[in-house]
Amino acid sequence: MRIILCGFGIVGQSLVKLLDSRAEDLYAKYGIKPRIVGVFDSGGSATDPSGLDREKLIYVKKKTKSVKDYSKSKNKASGLEIIQNVDADVLIEATTSNYKDAEPGMAHIINAMKRGMHVISVNKGPLALAFPSLMELATYNHVLLRFSGTVGGGTPILNYAKNSLQGERITSFAGILNGTTNYILTNMANGMSFDVALKDAKSKGYVEADESLDLDGLDAAAKLVILANWVMDMKVTLPDIQCTGIRKVDFEDIKKAAKKNCAVKLVASCNKDLIVSPREISLDDPLCVNGTLNAIAFTSEHSGTQTIIGRGAGGMETASSILRDLLDIRKEISRS
């Protein structure tokens, strides 16, 4: 299985380490030998049709900050050039999310699919802005598009709703899908002011470079788009979400909620309307998790409400979701 890896940040590096540590096991148990034939970051690229050396990749990135130094010639090829010129089976898109035009991820995904590659995206941007059309493009090109890592990190929320609950009808769902805002709101419930709580979250590395993605609810809204399309078969994109962030939540709101045995949480919900907004949740509700935890509650027609709780982020967690998608793609291919 030949892989092109777009972006070589924490997730990309974790994936390379994971593939390395699991190499024998993956071959023995699933018959797959993933080979990374191309990788690029903002500095440049590295390619090798017979598979790049995983340890060397990690070493070079650590030492020089870019994979371009993998070979002496210092490969300056851009991502799109790699996608055009290197043959591969699967493209893994792990560049940074943006919700304005979703580039460069959008172009990577579209060009890879046109070249017949299956795509695994942990980048939420392209899916948030164009889920329905990307799915159509995948179908048209007879390739698979997977994105387990975009919602819940290592917690397989999307798979649970789609496969574990097959035959059941999910009627609505609500989730705490952004760990950063949940961490801030948890600290506010414990008495911190918004500004101090935000500063603390920043110092721990929980806040995105563009803090608006967390604080204004964009990250949660992007995940809601993906869930609504995948789980509820809706055809929606980011502008369809009514989105309010947590900047206006103040001490009064928190105190008012506490009096009712509730906490204020940033909730993304799908129940006719698609809404992201701060809401009061009862402390007795399993959905009411603290710290950086994520949680989602699916309500189904016959099996009641089911809540899944897990860490929503982390390099290795997201890498493990990519591995699941790889195995899923492998399984689907071998069937057809």
Place this chain on the structure above:
Amino acid sequence: MRIILCGFGIVGQSLVKLLDSRAEDLYAKYGIKPRIVGVFDSGGSATDPSGLDREKLIYVKKKTKSVKDYSKSKNKASGLEIIQNVDADVLIEATTSNYKDAEPGMAHIINAMKRGMHVISVNKGPLALAFPSLMELATYNHVLLRFSGTVGGGTPILNYAKNSLQGERITSFAGILNGTTNYILTNMANGMSFDVALKDAKSKGYVEADESLDLDGLDAAAKLVILANWVMDMKVTLPDIQCTGIRKVDFEDIKKAAKKNCAVKLVASCNKDLIVSPREISLDDPLCVNGTLNAIAFTSEHSGTQTIIGRGAGGMETASSILRDLLDIRKEISRS
């Protein structure tokens, strides 16, 4: 798809209602037309190779307490006779669990598999006493054995661990798998004595006819056997579980736990050893659910700890799990 239904209690009747209400949808979406060609209860049987009338079955059961009155001839054939003489694709075993010899469920399952039928069991007894050998027998006879409803009721815990987490290694798990004892312990934490809490649970219909199955941890232990075999590939049966129930939990234990911000819960865990016993869990742990809720936390190598919470019982919930197994069997058959 021709089905023989063993036992026609709450679960069996819920299933018949569910198949009735979903008939069109199941055909349109999955191409299956489930036909119940045989059903029996302690009073007798009803059979029809072209499919029994679902509404009439429910009506007769309600009116006369047994399906034997479905036909004028009052069919007295036993379960085993039905299994021997009626041709079917799938046997659904829904008679009462017992952990002494697991009969009559055990004989139903074994004979059905020998006749080439796939089996869906919501009866935990046979699996608790003979999981490894029943799995071997299924393989030998080229049939599928499914049992989603035995753990978590309508909450697809087994599927989650096996499929949603594929490619991931689960290193340990711990769960609150018996709603009845959780309901009693929750009430004790709120100040009720054990005896009053037990009486209350009985009045609500939460306690098994043989109360020992709940109170002495047998039900939780049976579920632990199934999880250990299915999720961890262990080959164990009920005698391999170290099992302690909740009869000895007293007010002192509860108070002591509360002082440490904990609650006493009946926990079934797999971490080298397989243990069911009352244990203190932190109130902040997502696993610490109240009332009749079930919860299970899987700890995996790369994706951290993930907790699933849902209702663990209920006729319609369990029926929905049977439907999932039917769809799963259908999918597997169409593949081979």
